[in-house]
Amino acid sequence: MTRYGLLAEFPDEDGLKEAAERVRDEGFRRWDCFSPYPVHGLDRAMGLKDTRLPWVVLSGGILGAGTAILMQWWMNAIDYPFVIGGKPLFSIPAQIPIAFELTVLFASIFCVLALLAFNRMPRFHHPAFRSARFRRVTTDRFFLLVEAADPRFDAVRTADLLGSLGASHVEWLED
Amino acid sequence: MSARPLTRPPRHPLDNTSDDPRHRAPLILGHDLASVTEKVAALVEQKKPPRAWYIAFAIACSGTLLLLAMITYLFSTGVGVWGLNIPGGWGFDIINFVFWVGIGHAGTLISAILFLFRQTWRTSINRFAEAMTIFAVICALIFPGIHIGRWWFAYWLFPYPNQMHMWPNFRSPLLWDVFAVSTYFTVSLIFWYVGMIPDLATIRDRAKTKLRYFVYGTLSLGWTGSNRHWQNYERAYLLLAALATPLVLSVHSVVSFDFAVSVLPGWHTTIFPPYFVAGAIFSGFAMVVMLAIPARQFFGLKDVITLRHIENMNKIILATGSMVGYAYMVEFFIAWYSGNTFESFTFVNRAFGPYAWAYWIMVTCNVITPQLFWSKRIRTTPLATMIVVVFVNVGMWFERFVIIVTSLHRDYLPSSWGYYRPSWVEWCTLAGSFGLFFTLFLLFIRFIPMVAMSEVKGVMVAHAHGAGADQGTPAKAADA
Numbered sequence: 270m271t272r273y274g275l276l277a278e279f280p281d282e283d284g285l286k287e288a289a290e291r292v293r294d295e296g297f298r299r300w301d302c303f304s305p306y307p308v309h310g311l312d313r314a315m316g317l318k319d320t321r322l323p324w325v326v327l328s329g330g331i332l333g334a335g336t337a338i339l340m341q342w343w344m345n346a347i348d349y350p351f352v353i354g355g356k357p358l359f360s361i362p363a364q365i366p367i368a369f370e371l372t373v374l375f376a377s378i379f380c381v382l383a384l385l386a387f388n389r390m391p392r393f394h395h396p397a398f399r400s401a402r403f404r405r406v407t408t409d410r411f412f413l414l415v416e417a418a419d420p421r422f423d424a425v426r427t428a429d430l431l432g433s434l435g436a437s438h439v440e441w442l443e444d
Numbered sequence: 445m446s447a448r449p450l451t452r453p454p455r456h457p458l459d460n461t462s463d464d465p466r467h468r469a470p471l472i473l474g475h476d477l478a479s480v481t482e483k484v485a486a487l488v489e490q491k492k493p494p495r496a497w498y499i500a501f502a503i504a505c506s507g508t509l510l511l512l513a514m515i516t517y518l519f520s521t522g523v524g525v526w527g528l529n530i531p532g533g534w535g536f537d538i539i540n541f542v543f544w545v546g547i548g549h550a551g552t553l554i555s556a557i558l559f560l561f562r563q564t565w566r567t568s569i570n571r572f573a574e575a576m577t578i579f580a581v582i583c584a585l586i587f588p589g590i591h592i593g594r595w596w597f598a599y600w601l602f603p604y605p606n607q608m609h610m611w612p613n614f615r616s617p618l619l620w621d622v623f624a625v626s627t628y629f630t631v632s633l634i635f636w637y638v639g640m641i642p643d644l645a646t647i648r649d650r651a652k653t654k655l656r657y658f659v660y661g662t663l664s665l666g667w668t669g670s671n672r673h674w675q676n677y678e679r680a681y682l683l684l685a686a687l688a689t690p691l692v693l694s695v696h697s698v699v700s701f702d703f704a705v706s707v708l709p710g711w712h713t714t715i716f717p718p719y720f721v722a723g724a725i726f727s728g729f730a731m732v733v734m735l736a737i738p739a740r741q742f743f744g745l746k747d748v749i750t751l752r753h754i755e756n757m758n759k760i761i762l763a764t765g766s767m768v769g770y771a772y773m774v775e776f777f778i779a780w781y782s783g784n785t786f787e788s789f790t791f792v793n794r795a796f797g798p799y800a801w802a803y804w805i806m807v808t809c810n811v812i813t814p815q816l817f818w819s820k821r822i823r824t825t826p827l828a829t830m831i832v833v834v835f836v837n838v839g840m841w842f843e844r845f846v847i848i849v850t851s852l853h854r855d856y857l858p859s860s861w862g863y864y865r866p867s868w869v870e871w872c873t874l875a876g877s878f879g880l881f882f883t884l885f886l887l888f889i890r891f892i893p894m895v896a897m898s899e900v901k902g903v904m905v906a907h908a909h910g911a912g913a914d915q916g917t918p919a920k921a922a923d924a
Contacts, residue, residue: 282905301670301671301672302670302671303668303669303670303671304669304671304674305477305481305642305646305669305897305898305901306642306898306899306901306902306905307671307674307675307677307678307898307902308671308674309906311671311674312671312675315671315672317671317672317675320675320676320679322676322679322680322683323679323683326680326683326687340603341614344603344611344612344614345611345613345614345615348609348611349609349610349611351611351613351615353613353615356615363614363615364614366617366620366623366624366694366698366701367614367619367620367623369690369694370620370623370624370627370691370694370698371623371627373627373631373687373688373690373691373694374627374630374631376683376687377630377631377634377635377684377687377688378630378634380634380680380683380684380687381634381638381680381684383676383680384638384676384677384680385665387676388670388672388673388676388677390665390666390667390673391662391665391666392665392666393661393662393665393666394666395666395668397668398668404649404650405649406649406668406669407481407642407645407646407648407649407667407669407898408477408478408481408646408649408650409476409477409478409481
């Protein structure tokens, strides 16, 4: 068994936010905060960069619109020319509804796939799941985890740091 | 003259419907983070649901069996078991399809549009409104599938390479419908599931049995509540809401194109898309209220789904109901103003012809009953609300009946006029679709947390900080 990291518990979101700011300023890189709901301002307190997820969604939308237009053009005007009421074989207004639907469909599917990929989910095991206290993270507790793999991690000094930040409990996680 | 008090005093401790602008009325009554989880998760974890659940489930399952029996009868015998004729080629099949798709709209409206408008009160009701959307769309999708006569060729609706070297006609609104409704179902399902992941993790973390830990653990995909995950999650949720918002407005617009793009008087009108969307939201909210009132009653959720939630939904019913009433008037005006003989005949025939009974049921239920919601007392009394929303649902079903049946039964040539009379099979199929809907809904409230706990918690904290409705925005400036 190797040591995975230190898990500190905080009673409320303000405590977590202040602690996150300190840990960020100390220069740690492999660490994370855990909370039952998204805590406002925590992204900044942790110094997180903005997510790139919207770009994936945008490309999904463009791909969807392009697919729809090309599909309708090729199927109804090229591969099987379909004359309906003497109208042109290909005309944009009639293709808009399906283009719109596929834009939304592709963008949404890309969105959820990007969410899973960026979060590396599904991941059914996490060292924190071994902690009995951590089971309340989805109810009402707030946690901060610093991984032992972080270059600035030091068994004694990091534990002291977390203790001094107002954590109500600090424990070691085994991997 | 004595000064009238600004607001009436609360009628009981759970009344949070005060309009006094000096105080922010609470959204959730007397809860902290842990007690919200306790309350909502306990509903999933309890060994036995209340007796009312079993009774309701037995009735709903009988309905589902009735639906299966009717579909089997239809498939084994043919569409002749329905009362369709020429000119009445569309009957209960399409009426029920449009009705159920419309019901679904409220769920997406609550989850997506109210989210974008920062209406934090949505958090107590969005989960089961979204569930209702999914189940309503499932009910809706059955009808186009079974009404096509040769149902074993239903897959011809989709563009797929085939031995006939043929492609579907992309100019047909019926094909747009296939894309619109299937996209709507997929996106609603994604939205619902993504919103549920943190709450499924809550049930996992509280699990006392191996089975429950395994099932909810699998469904929650290993959610830890990590802030690096929350960051992507919140952005994904916002974008899904932004995508679902135009989608929900487009779905019923496309459904209305099925009618509006034809040349039949009574169908061929440009008002159809907005009119259908308003009607859909109207009927959908009525259904949400109809489900919310018994749910909060029997599962003791009166402090989470509060009177204020009911009142707000009733206000939306009043607004959309008035829009629908206005649309009825405009249709008549245009029928007269167009100077088109066929058009004006259709509308006079609608109100005073053989189907006048259906028309006046529709007007009574849709235009007159929702006006009762101008009274605050009725808006905030669950029983009275329940009666009104049942009327609204009946009325909206009749609206589709009126639009479809009265336009078809007398078109241009009097020699081809007819009268459509639904058969018992159609009535039983309609009843059965309600059975399926309630079966799915009852299973949902038994096994899935019916209130979005993580969202409610976020809103509670925001309220406590006095910053109000800014869920989803990064970093509030200077918390008090």
